[in-house]
Structures are given as C-alpha cells and as structure tokens.
Amino acid sequence: MAPGLPTALDRPHFIGIGGAGMSGIAKILAQRGAKVAGSDAKDSATAEALRALGATVHIGHAAEHLADDASCVVVSSAIREDNPELLRAAELGIPVVHRSDALAALMEGLRPIAVAGTHGKTTTTSMLAVSLTELGLNPSYAIGGDLDAPGSNALHGEGDIFVAEADESDRSFHKYAPEVAIILNVELDHHANYASMEEIHESFETFVGRIVPGGTLVISADHAGARELTRRLDGSVRTVTYGESADADVRVLSVVPQGLKSEVTVELDGAPLTFTVSVPGRHYAHNAVAALAAGVALGIPAAELAPALAAYTGVKRRLQLKGEAAGVQVVDSYAHHPTEMTADLEAMRAAAGDSRILVVFQPHLFSRTRELGTEMGQALALADAAVVLDIYPAREDPIPGVTSELIIDAARAAGADVTPVLDKAEVPSVVAGMTGPGDLVLTMGAGDVTDLGPRILDRLSKQPKQSSRG
Structure with a gap:
C-alpha cells in the first residue's frame, strides 16, 4: 500500500504548475488528497487536467495568487528570484521547496526506480510505468512527458513501486534514494550548470552514491561516458550492465526492425529472450532492455516483464x-x-x-x-x-x-x-x-x-x- 501525504505538502502552491516535471508532482499530490494550487504563464490541457483533479490553477504570475495558508511553495530551477509569488512567499514566511525535494518526499516508503542519463529518460521511465501497470503492479510514476496509453505524465498508484525520471540538468537527482537506478548514458549537456565532463561524472557519481544499501545500478555497457563512470565507481553498489558489448551482463544480441516496431533478442542469465518493442529505433530498443534489467533487479521475472514491455506505444513528442x-x-x-x-x-x-x-x-x-x-x-x-x-x-x-x-x-x-x-x-x-x-x-x-x-x-x-x- 502506498504511503500517505507528507504534512508539509498538504496545501502546496506550484509556481509554473503546467511544466512537465511540476505538473506530475502536483497531480500525484492531488490524487493523494492535497489541496493543490498554482500558477502558469498560459492555460493548457495540463492545467485543465489539474483542475479536473481539484487543483486551483491561475493563469499568469501575481502575488495575490498565493494563498496565505499555503503550506509551501514548490519551484523548479527555472523560476526566477523576482517572481511575484516567490517574493510574496518570502513576505509571508511560507517555506519554498524545490520540486526535487517534493518528488523525493513522495517516494519515501516506496521502492523507487530512478531513471537518469543525458538522453532517453522519459522513454525508459514510461516503458517501466506502462509494463508494470500491464502486470497489475499499480506503480506510481512521475515522467517528463505524457504517455500515449494512460495519457498522463504522473499517477499515484496503490502498489509499492515508484518510477521517476531523475533529472541531472540542475543536479536535482542527488535528492533521490532509489532502490534501483538506471543510467542510460553520460554526456556533456546543460552547459549553464556543468563546465566539463569531469563535473558531469562527479554529479553522476553522487547520484550512484544515493542508491540504498542492497540496491542496484543498471548502466549502459556501450556508451563511452557510462563505461567511464562504471570504471570510476568503487564497487560498493551492485552493478548490472546492458548493451551490445561482449562483456554486458544483459547482452543485446539483435535488434530487428519490423516497420514501426522492433524485435529484440537479449541474453539474460545465459539464455536468450526475445520480445517486441512497439516503437522504432535501436536506441528505443536499448531503453527497453534497460527497463527490463531494472525490473528484474526488483525481482520481477524477465519472462513476464519482457512481453509486457510491448504494451508501451510511445510518449507524446x-x-x-x-x-x-x-x-x-x-x-x-x-x-x-x-x-x-x-x-x-x-x-x-x-x-x-x-x-x-x-x-x-x-x-x-x-x-x-x-x-x-x-x-x-x-x-x-x-x-x-x-x-x-x-x-x-x-x-x-x-x-x-x-x-x-x-x-x-x-x-x-x-x-x-x-x-x-x-x-x-x-x-x-x-x-x-x-x-x-x-x-x-x-x-x-x-x-x-x-x-x-x-x-x-x-x-x-x-x-x-x-x-x-x-
């Protein structure tokens, strides 16, 4: 059974509530019974979806949009210091919470899978959310894009698994404590926050250090940046590698295009396993293999999870x-x-x-x-x-x-x-x-x-x- 609502988040106000990451957290809080409010620069389908869950969504940013009894103000790194609602929060003494802290609070007491990497996070997180749902495990999830199937970027599930996209852009993924962490690739990006590959690697090392004792790191065996990160680790975390490299623990034997789908064969525990990925492209096939390895690390039988991955039909955009x-x-x-x-x-x-x-x-x-x-x-x-x-x-x-x-x-x-x-x-x-x-x-x-x-x-x-x- 999923845990209840953190007290500090029972009346949150989100600045930029329509954003992909912010709206997901707001949706889960609303589904858990919080009195959610917030503002965004323009109206949208996301804002309407939040209103349907009982949230109050203001259009435009103004000090009067912040209720005096808000328990906290949730912000992302994109919110500027001169935002009128943020200034009003300071006047009222309302605590300001970064969205990563709010997401970390929602994962407490559950079995989190945190998906990180320079590319592919949204797809891989979505593949896990869809396949675990297909298996009847009722996961909670927070994703940086809307699924084609459930049609949402977030859901409060009744199961004990929480799948979350872990954003490295502002180092916010350092806040999470996953049971299983996925690192798809490691490249230099987000140049406003990282000056070098050395800083990127240090940041991902910190993320790996947040894996709970007895947890598992699933990481690419093919990507140069990921291999270098694996080399730098001290071996204290159980590591499962995946990919086409001969030394991969979960080895991709073939990816055969079939129109807008692919047939993927992997070697897992010494035996071949073939399954369908319902989106085109070798990189999406590799994302599915990462999701498979993560699910197995949580104890889900590969023979059940592999066919369930075919239920994933894509993410918007x-x-x-x-x-x-x-x-x-x-x-x-x-x-x-x-x-x-x-x-x-x-x-x-x-x-x-x-x-x-x-x-x-x-x-x-x-x-x-x-x-x-x-x-x-x-x-x-x-x-x-x-x-x-x-x-x-x-x-x-x-x-x-x-x-x-x-x-x-x-x-x-x-x-x-x-x-x-x-x-x-x-x-x-x-x-x-x-x-x-x-x-x-x-x-x-x-x-x-x-x-x-x-x-x-x-x-x-x-x-x-x-x-x-x-």
Missing part, C-alpha cells in the same frame, strides 16, 4: 505520429541534443524506407547552441532537407553572437539542404512547398515547434491532389 495529409506523414520529436537528433533521424530512416525526410528543427537554449551547434548541424545532414527556426530561449537570456546561423552553417558544410525560416507562421507554407506524397516531415526540438505539426497538416490538407515537391 517522442517520435509521435501527428497525422497524415496529402500523402505526407508528420511526426513529432523532442530531440534537441545532437545525439538524440541523430538517433531519431536514424530510427525514422530505418522505419521510412525510401521515403524522403524533411526536418523542421527548432534549437533549444542559447548555451546548448553555442556549445553544440556544429554537431546539431551535422545531425541535420542525415535528413533529405531541413528547415531551421530561431533558437527557443526557454529559461535563458540571449547570448551575443549565438543564433541559428551557427547550426545552419554547420549543416550546409556537412552537405545538408537547409532553409532558414525565422517566422514560425511561414513554416506550414514552406513545408508544403517542399514536400510531396510519400514524404515524411519531422518537427524536432524541445520548444514550441511541436505546435507546428497540426498547422503543417492543415496546410497540406489544402494541397492539390497531385502535389509535387518544390
């Missing part, structure tokens, strides 16, 4: 098919780091066969573009053509000299066919002029580029039937 019009399919991708971009483009190439692929890419963060713009451009060269938008700033202020031109120049140097489009409103028409029947359009990025999918489909639906590429 992770190679999500948005629709088809005029013979053109539109797929949405959250990829915003070069490694993710490359993986998703390779997956779509394998699934699409001879189809022509056009990417609409929106860079995310000035700091990431400054450090990785060249690699982003090189990744775009894997598509047949690319449209590149302005940088989505998110929480950052502009950096002089850092623009999308860094990516465009690198892409062209790599041989890519690139069209800059600075006005998002023009994208649907530009894409319609560049595509024809049989083509595939991939909207890509962590910002609001996802909004363009329906608009592109609407524009394509108005194309003449014998559309030709421009």
Whole structure:
C-alpha cells in the first residue's frame, strides 16, 4: 500500500504548475488528497487536467495568487528570484521547496526506480510505468512527458513501486534514494550548470552514491561516458550492465526492425529472450532492455516483464505520429541534443524506407547552441532537407553572437539542404512547398515547434491532389 501525504505538502502552491516535471508532482499530490494550487504563464490541457483533479490553477504570475495558508511553495530551477509569488512567499514566511525535494518526499516508503542519463529518460521511465501497470503492479510514476496509453505524465498508484525520471540538468537527482537506478548514458549537456565532463561524472557519481544499501545500478555497457563512470565507481553498489558489448551482463544480441516496431533478442542469465518493442529505433530498443534489467533487479521475472514491455506505444513528442495529409506523414520529436537528433533521424530512416525526410528543427537554449551547434548541424545532414527556426530561449537570456546561423552553417558544410525560416507562421507554407506524397516531415526540438505539426497538416490538407515537391 502506498504511503500517505507528507504534512508539509498538504496545501502546496506550484509556481509554473503546467511544466512537465511540476505538473506530475502536483497531480500525484492531488490524487493523494492535497489541496493543490498554482500558477502558469498560459492555460493548457495540463492545467485543465489539474483542475479536473481539484487543483486551483491561475493563469499568469501575481502575488495575490498565493494563498496565505499555503503550506509551501514548490519551484523548479527555472523560476526566477523576482517572481511575484516567490517574493510574496518570502513576505509571508511560507517555506519554498524545490520540486526535487517534493518528488523525493513522495517516494519515501516506496521502492523507487530512478531513471537518469543525458538522453532517453522519459522513454525508459514510461516503458517501466506502462509494463508494470500491464502486470497489475499499480506503480506510481512521475515522467517528463505524457504517455500515449494512460495519457498522463504522473499517477499515484496503490502498489509499492515508484518510477521517476531523475533529472541531472540542475543536479536535482542527488535528492533521490532509489532502490534501483538506471543510467542510460553520460554526456556533456546543460552547459549553464556543468563546465566539463569531469563535473558531469562527479554529479553522476553522487547520484550512484544515493542508491540504498542492497540496491542496484543498471548502466549502459556501450556508451563511452557510462563505461567511464562504471570504471570510476568503487564497487560498493551492485552493478548490472546492458548493451551490445561482449562483456554486458544483459547482452543485446539483435535488434530487428519490423516497420514501426522492433524485435529484440537479449541474453539474460545465459539464455536468450526475445520480445517486441512497439516503437522504432535501436536506441528505443536499448531503453527497453534497460527497463527490463531494472525490473528484474526488483525481482520481477524477465519472462513476464519482457512481453509486457510491448504494451508501451510511445510518449507524446517522442517520435509521435501527428497525422497524415496529402500523402505526407508528420511526426513529432523532442530531440534537441545532437545525439538524440541523430538517433531519431536514424530510427525514422530505418522505419521510412525510401521515403524522403524533411526536418523542421527548432534549437533549444542559447548555451546548448553555442556549445553544440556544429554537431546539431551535422545531425541535420542525415535528413533529405531541413528547415531551421530561431533558437527557443526557454529559461535563458540571449547570448551575443549565438543564433541559428551557427547550426545552419554547420549543416550546409556537412552537405545538408537547409532553409532558414525565422517566422514560425511561414513554416506550414514552406513545408508544403517542399514536400510531396510519400514524404515524411519531422518537427524536432524541445520548444514550441511541436505546435507546428497540426498547422503543417492543415496546410497540406489544402494541397492539390497531385502535389509535387518544390
């Protein structure tokens, strides 16, 4: 039976309640009986889902939105110090709690699985949530994206397992104490918070040190950064490696594409095991193997968990098919780091066969573009053509000299066919002029580029039937 509600969180107020991480915690608290309130910059389907759970959601940020009797104010690292609700909390003496502390409190008394890594966290967390639910284990989960199946990023379950996405971007994953930790990969990212790979490795070492006594680390045997992290560990934590490397404890023997699915065969405890992954791409197959290894570490029989993993059909924004019009399919991708971009483009190439692929890419963060713009451009060269938008700033202020031109120049140097489009409103028409029947359009990025999918489909639906590429 899952534990009850932490007293300090019985009347929480969330600043930025509509965010992926924040809304998940708010949903679980509401489901546990808390009087949840909060604010967000704009209304959304997430805000409506929270209201349906009984939460009070204000649109816009204002001091009067914070109730005097709030037990705490929950914030993420994106909330600025001059936020009026945060200033009001200081005046009233209301405690301020980081979202990672709130999530850690929700996991107390349960058996947490924390999924970390530079890429693939949302997918792997989702695979575990769906497969454990399929097995009737009723897990709680908090994910950085909405599942296709349950249609939510979080749920309070009655079982004793809690699956959580563990974010390294601001070191908040140091707050968790998992029974099983997954590390999918270790790369330099989040350049505003990490200056070097050494800092990244130190941060992940701290996370590993938080695994409870008798717990297990599941970590990639293939990824160079993960192998280096494993080498640096002192051996005090039970470690299970997975991947295609010959020395992997759970060895991937084959990944066979089958349209938009894959058939995966692994060697586990000396015996082969074959199962289906219902999303395309080798990297998603590896995520499923990580989820399998983590479930086995919790004591779930592999023969039961493996087929249950096939119930996972995707997460919104992770190679999500948005629709088809005029013979053109539109797929949405959250990829915003070069490694993710490359993986998703390779997956779509394998699934699409001879189809022509056009990417609409929106860079995310000035700091990431400054450090990785060249690699982003090189990744775009894997598509047949690319449209590149302005940088989505998110929480950052502009950096002089850092623009999308860094990516465009690198892409062209790599041989890519690139069209800059600075006005998002023009994208649907530009894409319609560049595509024809049989083509595939991939909207890509962590910002609001996802909004363009329906608009592109609407524009394509108005194309003449014998559309030709421009």
